[in-house]
Amino acid sequence: MIAKLIEEEIRKEVLKAQEQGLLPSQLKLRFQVEPPKNKEYGDYATNLALSVAGQVRKNPRELASWFAERMAARKELFEKVEVAGPGFINFFISKKYWQQVPRIIESQGKAYGRLNLGKGRKVQVEFVSANPTGPLHIGHGRGAAVGDTLARLLSFAGFKVDKEYYINDVGRQMKILGRSVYLRAKELRGEKIDFPEDHYKGEYIREIARSLLEREPSFLDLPEEEALERAKNFALEVILSGIKKDLADFGVTYDYWFSEKKLYKENFVEKALSFLKEKGLLYEKDGAIWFRAKDFGDEKDRVVVRATGEPTYFASDIAYHYHKFLVRHYDLVVDIWGADHHGYVPRLKAVIRAFGLPEEKLQVLLIQMVNLLEGGRLKSMSTRAGEFITLRELIDDVGKDATRFIFLTRRADSPLDFDVELAKSRSRENPVYYVQYAHARLASLFRKAEEAGLKNVSAEEVNLSLLETPEDFHLLKLLDYFPDTIEACVTKFEPHLLTFYLLDLATALHDYYTKHRFLSEDLPRSKARLVLAKAVKQVLATGLDLLGVSAPERM
RNA sequence: GCGCCCGUAGCUCAACUGGAUAGAGCGCUGGACUUCGAAUCCAGAGGCUGGAGGUUCGAGUCCUCCCGGGCGCGCCA
Numbered sequence: 001m002i003a004k005l006i007e008e009e010i011r012k013e014v015l016k017a018q019e020q021g022l023l024p025s026q027l028k029l030r031f032q033v034e035p036p037k038n039k040e041y042g043d044y045a046t047n048l049a050l051s052v053a054g055q056v057r058k059n060p061r062e063l064a065s066w067f068a069e070r071m072a073a074r075k076e077l078f079e080k081v082e083v084a085g086p087g088f089i090n091f092f093i094s095k096k097y098w099q100q101v102p103r104i105i106e107s108q109g110k111a112y113g114r115l116n117l118g119k120g121r122k123v124q125v126e127f128v129s130a131n132p133t134g135p136l137h138i139g140h141g142r143g144a145a146v147g148d149t150l151a152r153l154l155s156f157a158g159f160k161v162d163k164e165y166y167i168n169d170v171g172r173q174m175k176i177l178g179r180s181v182y183l184r185a186k187e188l189r190g191e192k193i194d195f196p197e198d199h200y201k202g203e204y205i206r207e208i209a210r211s212l213l214e215r216e217p218s219f220l221d222l223p224e225e226e227a228l229e230r231a232k233n234f235a236l237e238v239i240l241s242g243i244k245k246d247l248a249d250f251g252v253t254y255d256y257w258f259s260e261k262k263l264y265k266e267n268f269v270e271k272a273l274s275f276l277k278e279k280g281l282l283y284e285k286d287g288a289i290w291f292r293a294k295d296f297g298d299e300k301d302r303v304v305v306r307a308t309g310e311p312t313y314f315a316s317d318i319a320y321h322y323h324k325f326l327v328r329h330y331d332l333v334v335d336i337w338g339a340d341h342h343g344y345v346p347r348l349k350a351v352i353r354a355f356g357l358p359e360e361k362l363q364v365l366l367i368q369m370v371n372l373l374e375g376g377r378l379k380s381m382s383t384r385a386g387e388f389i390t391l392r393e394l395i396d397d398v399g400k401d402a403t404r405f406i407f408l409t410r411r412a413d414s415p416l417d418f419d420v421e422l423a424k425s426r427s428r429e430n431p432v433y434y435v436q437y438a439h440a441r442l443a444s445l446f447r448k449a450e451e452a453g454l455k456n457v458s459a460e461e462v463n464l465s466l467l468e469t470p471e472d473f474h475l476l477k478l479l480d481y482f483p484d485t486i487e488a489c490v491t492k493f494e495p496h497l498l499t500f501y502l503l504d505l506a507t508a509l510h511d512y513y514t515k516h517r518f519l520s521e522d523l524p525r526s527k528a529r530l531v532l533a534k535a536v537k538q539v540l541a542t543g544l545d546l547l548g549v550s551a552p553e554r555m
Numbered sequence: 556g557c558g559c560c561c562g563u564a565g566c567u568c569a570a571c572u573g574g575a576u577a578g579a580g581c582g583c584u585g586g587a588c589u590u591c592g593a594a595u596c597c598a599g600a601g602g603c604u605g606g607a608g609g610u611u612c613g614a615g616u617c618c619u620c621c622c623g624g625g626c627g628c629g630c631c632a
Contacts, residue, residue, distance in 0.1 A: 034571060037578080047574060050612075060612075085575055086612055117612080131632075173632060288630050297557075299628085306630040313632050342559050342628040369625075409580095410568065413560065415625070417567075430594090431580075437594050448591050488571060500569065503579080514596045542568085555594070 001483050002093055002168055003033045005077065006044055007396050008511050016049075022066065024056060035481075042082065042090035043383035043477065046546045049087040052208060060087030094200055098476040099467055103459040105535040113482045117490060124324060127336035128247070132239045134178045134202055136246050137388040139338065139370045143465060146367055146393070147336045147405035147547070148252045149495040152546045157490040159332070164256040166320065166454025170264065171238055171313065176200065179237075184209035185220055185231065201411040202472030208235050238495045245518060246391050250400055251548040263319045266407040269311055291318070297349035316348060318351050323413040325357060332361055334493065339366040341411070365493055367412050373419040389420060398423045401549045405432035407548055431503060435544065436552055438506035442537040443553040445518055449530055452519060457530045471512045478505050495547075508535055 010031070017023040031048040049067065064083040071089070072081040079092040085194050105112045125145025130140045148163070155161040168174075180200040187193045188209055195201070212219060212234045224469045227487035240257075247253070263269050273289075276282050279312065281292045287307035291314075294301050304315040324333050337344070345364050352362045372389055394403045402423055409431060410416050423430065449455070478501075485501040488494070541551040 032574085034574090036574065036575070037570085042574070045575085050574080052614085088575070169631070171632065202624080286630080290630095303630045308630075310630085312630065316632095338626095339560070340626055347561085351599085368562080414568080415561080419567095434580090434595055438591080441592055441595085445591055452591090492572080495570075496569090500579090507579085510595055511597095513591080514593095517591060519591050555592090 002077075002097060003481075003484055004042060006033045006046070009071055009074060009077070010046065010048055010067070010372065011298060013067055016070075020053075023052065027052065028055060031230055035477075036088075036090070036222075039083060040067075041088070041426050042242055043093040044091045044401065045088050045089060049083075049089060053087060055438050058249040059247075060350075063087065064089050076094060095465070095468070098473055098480065099464040099468055101476050101480045102464060102467075102531045102535040105538055106459040106531065109538065112538060112541060113486050114156055114158070115483060115486055115490075116153065117159040117310075117487065118170055118323060119162055120158065121331040122162070122329065123154055123332040123334065124158045124328075125154065125334045125336070126166055127151075127334075128252075129167045129168070130243070131173060132236055132243060132387060133173055134239065134389040135204060138394060141250065141391040141394055141403060142370050142407045142416065143338065143367050143370070144247060144250055144252050145550045146365070146412050146495060147334075149404075149408060149498070150365070150489075150493060151333065152548065153486060153495055153498070154334075155194045156546060159490075162255045162330075163253070164258055167240065167256050167257060167259045170316065172259045174236070177235050178207050178228045179437060181209045181212065181235045182220075182228050185213055187393065188213060189220060195467075201541050204239075205235075208238050210457055211238070221506055230520070242453070246395065250391060260316055260320070260386045263316055268323050269315055269319040270320040273311075273315065273321065275326075276318070276354060279354065288352075291351075293347055293350040294374070295547055298346045298350040298351040299422045302347055314347065319346060321348065321351055321362070322355070325352070325355060325361065330361075332363065334365060335365045336365045336367060342366050361380045368415040371415060371417045373417045373422075393425075394420075401436070402430055402432045404548050405435075405499065406430075408496050411496055413493060422512060424473055431499075434510075434551060435502045435506045435540065436549070437555060438509045439540045439544065439551045440511070440553060440555045441513065444541070445533055446530075448535075449519060454519070454526065454530060457527045457534075459531045462527040462531050463524055464528055464531065466525045467532055469516060471508070471515055472529075473531065474508050475505075475512060475532060478508055479539055480536055482543070498543055498546060502540065503544075505536065506542060509540075 007497070010033070011029075014023065014027070015028060018025050018027070029052070031046055031051045033044055035043060036045040039327035049060040049064035051147050052058075053063055056328050057246070061083060064087045068081040068083050071091070072078055074092070077094060079094045079096055081092070084088045084090050084140070108114075125147055128136070128140050128144050130136055136144075151161050151163045176199055178197075183193050183195060183199070184206045187195075209231075212231065216230070219227055219451050221227075222230065244257075273282065276291060281295070282304065283290055283292070288303045290301045292301055302313055302314055304318065321333070324330055325506045335348075343367075349359045349362060352359050398420070406418065406423060447522045449457075467473075482501070485497055516529070518533055519526050543549040
């Protein structure tokens with residue numbers, strides 16, 4: 001949070017500089033306040049002077065000195081302010097500021113880190129949305145972890161968030177699914193079936209067929225059309241409820257399950273297309289109807305209605321986003337897709353622009369592939385062939401916490417090699433335990449403190465200036481930085497930053513443990529350290545909760 | 556052929572979107588439990604950031620061209 005305060009101070013001083021004619025009133029103010037890599041350069045540094053000097057043709061060091069001198073006057077914030085290198089301004093934050101951080105955390109409790117960035121704006125996060133043709137696999141798990149955590153973060157940052165799953169329950173693959181079940185059912189009845197290559201071959205299809213036969217032994221006697229329809233709907237129901245269960249056990253719940261069928265039933269495909277048509281953005285060619293995507297940045301125009309009269313999948317998507325933006329009026333929509341759909345982004349962005357909306361209202365987050373590693377070797381996966389590691393297996397064998405955490409230890413846009421054996425082996429190589437252990441260790445500390453008669457020690461009654469070792473300050477600075485981390489996660493749509501932050505905080509805590517004792521003969525110091533420990537525990541718990549990972553009291 | 560993403564230590568990844576001396580974990584070598592949890596910590600070795608140019612006070616980050624990898628490029632979803 002100190003970074004925000006410094007930024008405010010800088011803005012104030014810039015205004016003064018403009019009044020005094022030192023800087024022109026027209027100025028592109030772009031600068032960063034961030035912790036430098038090297039500690040010798042203070043706690044925070046800004047490139048303000050460097051960024052401004054170029055515009056006004058002044059010596060950056062002179063400019064920097066002017067600012068540094070004036071900022072140094074704020075003694076309650078800064079111990080000293082220096083100019084260094086080509087014109088950086090380095091801030092050394094006062095000990096007093098750091099030492100009051102635990103007091104703030106204590107007073108805000110679970111709300112510490114909450115922001116009002118969203119100002120209550122409505123945002124939708126749509127994720128997973130896997131076709132309901134089979135169980136979720138490992139790749140969907142990654143999307144689930146990223147999407148759910150991002151949603152939690154957005155909500156924590158003051159957005160009004162809806163989580164949504166889009167069900168592709170219309171179209172060819174649904175037909176194939178129904179047919180796959182139907183054929184397996186016939187097989188179970190003893191008929192010899194030539195199972196088509198492009199149908200779903202997983203064992204789960206047989207199970208669905210079996211339970212359908214048990215429940216409705218006569219369904220095969222229906223006319224083929226009806227039987228296929230029945231098989232399709234039954235399969236959809238079974239698979240979807242399995243998906244819901246898997247996700248729930250993975251800590252993911254949705255506000256809406258949005259059916260593609262609904263778009264047709266309630267005529268949204270028609271409405272969306274006529275909306276575009278009225279704007280003159282549709283035309284006919286070769287018997288099909290095309291959308292002028294090229295006029296909005298896509299590489300070519302796209303078919304929305306085939307020559308056969310059937311709408312394309314793209315038409316559904318236009319309708320779906322019409323519904324998101326022009327019916328439900330979300331201020332921001334985040335779609336989370338597998339990276340193999342990246343070619344689809346310009347097409348959909350074109351639609352948003354065609355709706356007359358700024359394209360930033362749609363954020364598409366691409367999640368890279370998860371490669372399955374077994375014994376150091378890549379394994380290929382395919383839903384159709386029925387070869388994959390399911391999310392269910394991961395939850396059961398590896399555990400929800402470890403799985404979610406591992407998925408969030410990488411940027412979404414870099415491919416992830418998931419070594420199942422390694423993740424299963426509850427070894428210390430699993431980073432989630434490192435963070436959870438820090439939390440459990442603190443929980444244990446408080447049990448010990450209570451035994452020693454130190455219960456509910458409050459920041460109000462302790463002398464926080466006794467937090468004075470380098471390790472104290474390291475923890476205090478990290479705690480202060482927590483809200484900044486939340487902000488970075490949200491503005492960059494990168495939830496993995498939180499994971500790395502928590503690893504840093506846990507590292508600092510473990511380090512503290514080996515160098516200092518929280519409980520000692522020195523009662524005032526013990527109390528101050530307990531308040532610090534409480535703040536660390538609070539932030540670890542809040543952070544883990546945002547990741548959807550539990551913060552255990554014991555391990 | 557065209558487009559998007561990626562290439563950083565032996566391996567898996569960071570680097571706060573252009574900042575100062577590129578950082579962690581694993582693995583390797585060597586150390587630390589009679590005291591709050593050793594699922595921990597400390598130290599060491601390990602780098603021409605795929606290559607070559609360019610932009611500027613300053614480049615892993617931006618631009619151009621190569622090399623290598625992944626994924627797309629349907630009136631499929």
